[in-house]
Amino acid sequence: MLNNLLKFPKLSSEFKLNISQPTAMYDIAIHLRSIMQEATTTNGSLVVLCIGTDRSTGDSLGPLTGTKLRSFNSYPHIYGTLDEPIHATNLNDTVKSIQKNISHPFIIAVDACLGRTESVGCVSLGRGPLKPGAAVHKDLPSVGDAYITGIVNVSGFMEHLVLQSTRLNLVMKMADTIAHAISYGLRTYTKP
Structure with a gap:
């Protein structure tokens, strides 16, 4: 298995898996390292932007992930924690600040999302921007060069209430x- 962890697989447009799989953390880390290899190729500084609020259980995935990453003390460019969440009212300013203060940032955006019943508990990972707030019909800018989303509940009806009643567990x-996968991916990543 270690040999598999050291390879950089080609990432299709999106990789999706259920977090209940025993190798979920390692699988996410492997695909994340593929994305980090791309960031290094373009001379980018890696930034993890965790989007969400602590005022809604379902939407707290980003700030919880950011807080856990900060506690690991594994990487300096982490934005969005329970103490300082990145949400609809400060997202634009935060992205502008990142662009201004970090040379060629490669942003990995982390956010919660809603989806189909069979996808609840799955994490998706891919290249390209993330459209935060789409589930609750907010018009926010797309952010990130790559994304990690966690499908926390079912979409389709009264999304605000669904996010409020999402199981904290x-x-x-x-x-x-997600936090352990990002941390492991960063720790085990070596520049090509």
Whole structure:
């Protein structure tokens, strides 16, 4: 298995898996390292932007992930924690600040999302920007060069209420898995 962890697979447009899989953390880390290799190729500084609020259980995935990453003390460019969440009212200013203060940032955006019943508990990872707030019909700018989203509940009806009533246990497990995957991916990554 270690040999598999050291390879950089080609990442299709999106990689998706359920966090209950025993190798979920390692699988996310492997695909994340593929994205980091791309960032290094373009001379970018890696930034993890964790989007969400602590005022809604379902939408707290980003800030919980950011807080866990900060506690690992594994990487300096982490934005969005429970103490300082990145949400609809400060997202634009935060992205402008990142662009101004970090040379050629390669932003990995982390956010919660809603999806189909069979996808709840899954994490998606891919290249390209993330459209935060789409589930609750907010018009926010797309952010990131890559994304990690956690499907925390079912979409389709009364999304604000669905996010409010999302099980904290699921969100915590997802945040743990994502934070450990990012941390492991950063620790084991070596520049090509």
